[in-house]
Amino acid sequence: MNEILNDTKTVKRRSVWGWILISLLIAVIVLAVIGEIAVHRAMPILKGRVIETLSSRFDSRVEIDGFSVSVLKGLEVSGEGLRIYAQDEVVAAGATDPLIALGHFSFHANLLGLFVKPMHVRTVHVAGMVIHIPPREMRQQAPKGQRHMGKIKILVDEIVFDDSRLIIGTIKPDKEPKEFEMSRIVMRNVGPDAPWRYDATLVNAIPKGDIHATGTFGPWNNESPGDSSVTGKYTFDHVDLNTIRGIGGMLSSVGEFSGQLNKIIVDGTTETPNFSLDTANHGVPLHTKFHAIVDGTSGDTYLQPVDARLGGSDFTCNGAVVNVKGKGHIIDLDVNIPAGQIQDFLQLAVKTSPAVMTGGLQMKTKLHIRPGPQSVSKKIGLKGGFTLRQIHFTNPELEDKVDMLSLRAQGDPKAAKPGAEDVHSQMVGQFVMADGKLSFSKLDYTLPGADVSLAGEYTLDGERFEFDGKVRTKAKVSQMVASKWKSILLKPVDPFFKKDGAGAVIPVKVSGTRSAPKFGLDLGHKGKKDKGEQGGK
Template sequence: MEKNSQAVFPNHQHSRGKAWRWTLWSVLLAAAVLIGVLQILVARAGPILKGRVVETLKTRFDSKVELDRLQVSILQGLNVTGGGLRIYPPDDVMAAGAKAPLISVDAFEFHAGLLGLVFKPMHVGAVHVRGLAIHIPPRKMRQQGAAKPRHLGKVKIEVDEIVCDDSQLVIGTDKPDKDPKLFELKHIVLRDVGPNAPWPYDAVLTNAVPKGDIHAAGSFGPWNTESPGDSSVMGDYRFDHADLNTIKGIGGILHSTGHFEGQLDRIAVQGTADVPDFSLDTANHPMYLKTEFSAVVDGTSGDTYLQPVQARLGESDFTCSGAVVNVKGKGHIIDLDVDVPAARIQDFLQLSVKTEPAVMSGVITTKTKLHIRPGPESVTQKLSLKGGFVLKRIHFTNPEVEDKVDMLSLRAEGNPKDAKPGAPDVHSLMTGQFEMSGGKLNFSNLNYTLPGASVALAGVYSLDGQQFEFTGKVRTQAKLSQMVASKWKSLLLKPVDPFFHKDGAGAVIPVKISGTKSAPKFGLNLGGKKPDQASR
């Protein structure tokens, strides 16, 4: 029995060793076959995927597609990199003059499972894109493309998300005096990218002037293949820490939020903007500025139409409406109608004039045309204003000036004995027509009315505090001899009264005001010099 068992065991061990050898050879053979298959897959994956990418894009955009390079790695699933992608406008639009690709991509990358080579459509989680550029031809060129049936192929790749860095959107214009509108897209994520539904997006746009980043989130599309500029877009934006100092002549940090919707060619925007420390370089006095606005942005020209803007400067409310118009190669022209129903004059003076405190306080009502021409100069040098105003409840902050006004009123009423420093303040009214340019206010018709007198002036008022030059006439209720407290002086002036007693007034006296805003000088202008002559 023992001999038989000894004979059996060696055969059993031999069989087991033979099985292990067959198993090893099978594994090695399978590995060799797998390696061979992988080699074939690697060799064929590039052309297969390139064909699928091109076919999917042709189907989506119904136009010519070019792809310069595409590389495939299968070390960890299917890794695809490529670049030199160009998608062109329809042939009719190209024939109408469009030259640039509708969409171009410098480089892209995505990852998918190996089974994606077998099953269609291939599913891709995210595509990472660098150097995306979208060039939308001008509307007239797009309209050349006749509507025609689309020859749809099969979508062979489905994408959940497209992540783009350092991209740009350029909307062309057919207006010869306009530059194309350029939007710099620092970072944008497009989700659920499909042909028939809007794409949710999250984007960061780089704004050059004022400098800062705009964060926006919303939906885009669906993409209008025949007319991309008519593709819908909507969303909410936030523009924080925008540096207004990048605009020469003004300063402050802007914060703005709002909502927008429309088409790429024409977008309606509603929002608010706050600048806690808004300033002009003529004064450098920071003021709180807040606005609520409604605007339309024309993507074909870059023009913006304000309809209207509700604004508050300090404690003063006003509205403005108009346009910001793009001028080719120069910048922008700003034309606004400004309506100030009842505001504090000191708020506007503090913003624009160096004198501290503001030369006067009061309530101003004005309607003004504001124009800012393009150019490299400071905003305050390019700014011009034209309009009329009414200024009520005027009080001069300089006690000496206010005393002179109060004493003038008392003398003009024939009460010279009461005309002393510290006399009660009088209520006065000022109306006028003005133009401002080059940092100077020119008054052609300035009327100042106070009890017992009216003053008609014309002159120049500079915002830098260096020029204060007015001439005109003072009409008084009392005669000259009635405006002096001394009896002897009154007797001496009686013979002169007839020379100044004119047009129903007790006296008409030519005057001039010169010096600076903080220290004006009052005097007679017996020579009748005009402001431009008096300054020589």
């Protein structure tokens, strides 16, 4: 009897578990069917919402190549090949590239979002975005004041962009599209009519360095994206100036900016503790504080002004950096050095060390750097005038010759010996720097007892300098020799050199190198010139 009862209980247990398993299986099947139905229904709903939201926001045609939805963990949405085009009139004008193209996007939302409008999405992840802003001339074809009649059906808190590009087009024949590569951007508060907060990181190509910027962007201007507002603060770190041919050093910069994409006002500072040119490869500390206007649609930059300090010399620059299609940039600056030190600039530009001279420098010059792949030192040009005061030549032999010239010119030849007391001299000149050399059309050198007028050139590698001209002295020729007998013998010569109220006017020549300078009379040159003058009478 007990065995029968036990068998009956066992059968009942198996029956209960069987029904439970069957019920679970049915439930799984039902859920799978419901899920399948939900996916099929959710996919067109969500795709339609994405398209309508973007169409309304950008007043443009929107296309999506791939779109998928999963409901295993709420609503998991992803898509590929999303394209937002410019308005039809702008496309007809030639702007055929999508205004915005996304390689891949994805976001997560609550299932209840299917029944709530607008749907709320916390974060959208985007990879491979390209923003292509058409040239202004094409954008002007867009009808003014017309907006798409759709509704915003999805609200997003944050968008994370990886590996994005911004391309600003141009139809100007001498300009190239301006392209910016951004490794990562996070945008927050992405509303339709308010600025978006962003946090962006990108690697600048030339000069190579890391840029980090935070600020606001927008609202997006559909009719003229270049007029969209932008503000922010930036840091530009680990900037390797060696990626620009002819320039060296590691730069860092901080600053802030505001305005529109086509007119961004930037204020910042730069620090380069070892700025150098390849003509010398001597690192000199350079600090700048600048105010600039940047046209983000063309890449042109207008410096107004730059306050700089090179070594111990302060100077200012004003001018422009203009993009040239297929070539690079033209740099044109007006440079003013009110009270600098000549040794700072010679150390930067000239290979010889120490600098050939020291002294106070006052200079105004126009700087021009032409575009092209050559080294900056091969492209740079300067033209202007300068004044040097308190000149001292670092080569003892050259300084001795200058000191002895001054003493002889004053009529004190007996004191004109090596080691004589240094004299204070001054130089005024007009110059042109190009092709690795300084050419002086006018070089007036004044020292006690003498005025020297020269013309010539100095190579930036320090290998050669050559000047010729005239020395006007206070003393007569016969008064410039220490020997009494020589003085007597030279007295008959005095009238030939006495001229224009000076004791003597003597042709001179300065040539050689820094290590082997030559400083002396150029009587042969005088004879040739006088002969030529006589022949012309």
